[in-house]
Amino acid sequence: MSRVHFVGAGRMGLPMVERLVGDGHDVHVLARHDDARAAVEKTGATAVGDITAVGTDAELVFVCVFTDEQVRRVCLEDGVLGRMPKGSTLVVHTTISPRTVETLASAAEPFGVAVIDAAVSGGPHDIAAGALTLFLGGADEAVAAVTPVLKSYGDPVLHVGAPGSGQKVKLVNNALFAAEIGLLAEAAELGRQLGVDEAALFSALPHGSSSCKVMGNIAMRGSVSEFRSAVGEFLTKDVAVVRAAVSELGGDLGVLDTAIDAHTR
Structure with a gap:
């Protein structure tokens, strides 16, 4: 079981959370509003209302927001990367620029945090079936460690190269x-x-x-x-x-x- 923090429990993210919970992971999800909190708690995950709680003590942080700007804000401006413990891994599902992945990897290196871009192909129905296609960019060891968790909803999970390659x-x-x-x-x-x-x-x-x-x-x-x-x-x-x-x-x-x-x- 992994300690997972999740940002972006929307159309794609919420069914991911549900699958992670179903596989026995301890999942904490950012949910700032009452309706979002109710949806998260219905999956069996723990809802947290403040971004400052995201990252601390997490083994894995998943980011599944909509834009490149939102990824940068969550990971850099809101300080999620800086709160993540040494040896943890940031997994980015959002479709973003490969250059942004490189920026995140450089920012994460001093903290001893691995960054994996896990680009997705498919929709909520694929997640529900455990059949979402994932293209992973990252170091071999980090990808190998996170793949069993990603298989909660991903199949196939494909390692395609270094950070940024998934994108x-x-x-x-x-x-x-x-x-x-x-x-x-x-x-x-x-x-x-x-x-x-x-x-x-x-x-x-x-x-x-x-x-x-x-x-x-x-x-x-x-x-x-x-x-x-x-x-x-x-x-x-x-x-x-x-x-x-x-x-x-x-x-x-x-x-x-x-x-x-x-x-x-």
């Missing part, structure tokens, strides 16, 4: 995901030009050689626009992160950028 793999994943939606929007348009109903098209194509996971999700929704509406909030945010991070790292999305633009038309 880099997630950036490529998200770029390809958005590009596939754009390509499938163009495919739907081609189908319309040929007189093929969109729902019929996407009920058939998942059985062909062009099939991909995104296509299957679109088929379940019935159209590209319906699927895009369902994932729009997160897709818009993730595309912005991809473009900013790739530019920051000196990369080029190439033809993926053209396909990504197609999904907005």
Whole structure:
């Protein structure tokens, strides 16, 4: 059993907390408001109302907030890293810049704290099934130590390289995901030009050689626009992160950028 502190018990974080509690871990969750506190306590976790309680005596601190800025604020400005004991590990699930991971790792080093970026692919239903895909960046020893805990809700849990590598793999994943939606929007348009109903098209194509996971999700929704509406909030945010991070790292999305633009038309 591990002593876990958790920040960000929202759409993704709360089911993670529930799985961690279910596996017997001692989980303390930041919950500043009454409704959040009630939701946390319903999982069997302990709700704490003040960020200053996060980090102290924790073996693992999980951060699952929404933005890069929020991660920096929690870990650096609010002092969570500075309160974590030597030998503990910070696990960041938020999609952020790989440079931010490097900043956190540098800030954590004097405290003897390991930093792992554990980027996610999937949704709350995958967490509930224990089947969330995790891309881990971090030192071998730290990743090996935290993997059994992450398997409370992650499968597969994939170690892809040094700190920041999990985010880099997630950036490529998200770029390809958005590009596939754009390509499938163009495919739907081609189908319309040929007189093929969109729902019929996407009920058939998942059985062909062009099939991909995104296509299957679109088929379940019935159209590209319906699927895009369902994932729009997160897709818009993730595309912005991809473009900013790739530019920051000196990369080029190439033809993926053209396909990504197609999904907005």
